[in-house]
Amino acid sequence: MNNFTYSIPTKIHFGKGQISHLSELSESGNKVLLCYGGGSIKKAGIYDEAVKILKEEDMEIFELSGIAPNPKIESVREGVKLCKENSIDMVLAIGGGSVIDCAKVVAAGACYDGDPWDLVITPRWIKKALPIYSVLTLSATGSEMDKFAVISDMSKNEKWGTASDHMKPKMSILDPEYTYSVSKKQTAAGTADIISHICENYFTNVKNADVQARFAEGLLKNCFKYGPVALEEPDNYDARANLMWTASMAINGMIQYGAEVAWCVHPMEHELSAFYDITHGEGLAILTPHWMEFALNDDTAYKFADYARNVWDVVNDDDMAAAKEGIAYTREYFKKMGLPQTLTDVGIDKEYFDIMAQKAADGCKGSFVPLSKEDIVSIYEAAL
Amino acid sequence: MNNFTYSIPTKIHFGKGQISHLSELSESGNKVLLCYGGGSIKKAGIYDEAVKILKEEDMEIFELSGIAPNPKIESVREGVKLCKENSIDMVLAIGGGSVIDCAKVVAAGACYDGDPWDLVITPRWIKKALPIYSVLTLSATGSEMDKFAVISDMSKNEKWGTASDHMKPKMSILDPEYTYSVSKKQTAAGTADIISHICENYFTNVKNADVQARFAEGLLKNCFKYGPVALEEPDNYDARANLMWTASMAINGMIQYGAEVAWCVHPMEHELSAFYDITHGEGLAILTPHWMEFALNDDTAYKFADYARNVWDVVNDDDMAAAKEGIAYTREYFKKMGLPQTLTDVGIDKEYFDIMAQKAADGCKGSFVPLSKEDIVSIYEAAL
Missing domain, CATH: 3.40.50.1970 (Rossmann fold)
Known part of the structure; x- marks a missing residue:
């Protein structure tokens, strides 16, 4: 820590x-x-x-x-x-x-x-x-x-x-x-934003910041549990309450203090909404699974495996296999929430990839997995 | 919530x-x-x-x-x-x-x-x-x-x-x-105190306060993981750091807000240390498993099962059976930490049970499971 x-x-x-x-x-x-x-x-x-x-x-x-x-x-x-x-x-x-x-x-x-x-x-x-x-x-x-x-x-x-x-x-x-009157689209996008805040803090290279990691996993569980409930029953008090309090806890410092890392999916998404004015949470939902796939390697598998086991209750002793299961669940979740799956879905094509990627790369130095301009272009391309 | x-x-x-x-x-x-x-x-x-x-x-x-x-x-x-x-x-x-x-x-x-x-x-x-x-x-x-x-x-x-x-x-x-120089005895007693603070808040009748419950489970995991490490390696920084931050989070309101319940093991222990000036954390370690056994019934099994599954990774679909496993692990943990197991171990006999139980009963009205003076005497007796 x-x-x-x-x-x-x-x-x-x-x-x-x-x-x-x-x-x-x-x-x-x-x-x-x-x-x-x-x-x-x-x-x-x-x-x-x-x-x-x-x-x-x-x-x-x-x-x-x-x-x-x-x-x-x-x-x-x-x-x-x-x-x-x-x-x-x-x-x-x-x-x-x-x-x-x-x-x-x-x-x-x-x-x-x-x-x-x-x-x-x-x-x-x-x-x-x-x-x-x-x-x-x-x-x-x-x-x-x-x-x-x-x-x-x-x-x-x-x-x-x-x-x-x-x-x-x-x-x-x-x-x-x-928040009962928040539309399905905005509820889903808001939940994607919360999830991204938590992940940006959770995927850190700082070891043994366990208070922070366990809190983050708990908050992620709440999003995955209550997001679909809020879509189905917009006036379910406990679903709205848990999402609301989770949103505040995700970014007030609680899960970040002592485990600081530069964010990366947010900088990549900020370029999308700066150029195309899309809904921020939708951009995050599109990019997050692709970033996870890009960031998963032999050195990071342990962390994605923690995520899979502690958040998604994946039972698999092999880190890489567990990690892949966790990422698959994440992708499935965003789909279930009715969120767009590709950049094409929100009207974004390759035109500005180079300039957006350069600006994003400048903004995410020191992130969990280093990202060059070329890396970010490849994530954007995978998300097309 | x-x-x-x-x-x-x-x-x-x-x-x-x-x-x-x-x-x-x-x-x-x-x-x-x-x-x-x-x-x-x-x-x-x-x-x-x-x-x-x-x-x-x-x-x-x-x-x-x-x-x-x-x-x-x-x-x-x-x-x-x-x-x-x-x-x-x-x-x-x-x-x-x-x-x-x-x-x-x-x-x-x-x-x-x-x-x-x-x-x-x-x-x-x-x-x-x-x-x-x-x-x-x-x-x-x-x-x-x-x-x-x-x-x-x-x-x-x-x-x-x-x-x-x-x-x-x-x-x-x-x-x-x-805290490197804190003795084994005080480290163990301190950790028992932290665990008790978390349990006092966690075992609540308020439903669906999930942010709070997941945070509490994470904090308990830290105690069970790092308590023994701190005993074995008093200068293990991450063990001491996680215990320290967990202690603060256990009682600053974070896991209590929105899920309030009257505490009960603390009031029972306060009488022991008021009458015998024993180490507070040792009194808590003695009483906690006995309180758990007393409080476990058909209505509360679901909560003890949550505890067992989410904190101790117990895999058992039957709530009552899972709950019992969780309580057994708790008792075993206190033993492993070298904490006293009985009131007799710390020089307490039956002499003041009646008066202590009456005062404790006055102090824990509205707790997770209601406790009469007689109930508390029976918990003290079980702990002899």
Whole structure:
């Protein structure tokens, strides 16, 4: 196990009816920037309920709406402008990871003099942020409890992750009922995102970080167990609750501290959505089994065998054979979840493979298995 | 899964050489009460190193030493007096759970007008505490990352746990190397304590809290894997590291939130150490298999079967048979760790069974399987 510093200061109110805790926002001042996407939070009644609670606390509400999936830097700039012009005290994101990611960079940008894109490119320039709160409506990115945000500039085909301890939310509300209305497509894609976060941390070269490895395996089991239940019964509380809490635990540091490794499937996928604006989780579901097949060799078989035995209950004493079974189950699972199986399925062809692979290779130095530009092209090709 | 509020604000610096982070104490002021037990931290050089770092930060150091296992209220009173007389800014505990527990109640008592025993008996009267820091030297109680403290008043044969969010340490330093010198007896007892914390949370009637259950199983696996390694090779870093991090995770709320249940083996053991001042972990190791046998019935077999299959890899489709195998493995494990097997082994006879059982029964209302005074007497008798 490596040295690490653990710090997860976000308070989480988890469960039914926890939105009442929005009253705690008054601790941070009285001017709030409410960030959201389209109209779904209005349709679901969450918007009205939140506004009611905030008004009972005499808070002044400003709004940044229309935040898109793969959130764009233009939304961030708009939010920063609102914060600066109105001396906003805090941001409240109501939505999924895209809305929360956007709100985080708005909160950091509000405390920064230059263009907020600088903070996406150079995370260490984030020295401060307004207090960040969230109400989660989609289980996927884990943004509600972590330090990360991913922002795109489509004019440059660029999509980058940034990170700062200052962007960890102060408090998040996780009510699994808010995810009952999430579509099958988004539920499946969200679960693929969670699985990828866990795998990115789990497949590490750090030996004997067993607390982290056993936790990761437990989280993967939850995804494989409850993903199909949530598709079949969208209002199954325990399925939604377990997926929601698993999503937060997958990326808040818990399974990463002491076992750090560079991520690789995410950088490969970020290029796909930067160039084609596809659903992030779908891109991950397509790439993950191909990455696993590429990464499996005599040196790594032990780790894939652990995965197969501890997550999929594979009984096979031969590491390589067990590993292959585990990968086959993974592929089968994504198929069962109705996720696309190939890049062709989502309208991607070879045109940009070279440039995407080069950028991805730059972004995944130090990953579990080293990946050159050529390696990544071969993974993209296998996924066609 | 039940509703819950997650809040684990303690920052942890984990690993080799992390004591250098003691310089962060200067954020909380410049007068520190250094709390420790006997001379072991001096022999190990930790005392000198800590004092050196604190002096480099120009801090004024006051000392509360001689804190005993099963820490006594007299030590707490002495520490509170020192805090009040010298306007102490913060407390720093260097030691195991007993030292940290004592320091926590000192920190709370320093902000309270009456006798600190009040805060042991009535936790809700803890409204404030001085900032608490710790350097851990024994993996067991998890006090370094939780809100609990257990204090004894031997003049009354009383040992009670108290708890408050205000007593969660601000920062703790966990260097596994500091536990290399822990004796076999204390290593074994500490591991039994960790196992008991996990079991107290794991055996719950709350259904489908799977994140919590899978995490608990992973932590139990670590104890069963690394406990014997730490006994055989006291300076095996990964064994000490996994036990240390497992101890913190066992009781910081992670596996309890959303699956709350009243504890029962701890209340039964607290009476043993309140009356006989035995080593807490040894009392737990004696009682745990007997509690398991008592609690196993047709309604609970499914849960003990989960335990057997997911922790001990028992392959048996019959729940009751699998459960019994799991319990047998548990008993065998404690024996292998060199822990006492019976109450007689630690000098306890029937004399106080009635009064101890009555007090324990009062303390474990709402546990996984209801326990009357008579039930507890029968468990004590089985353990004779």
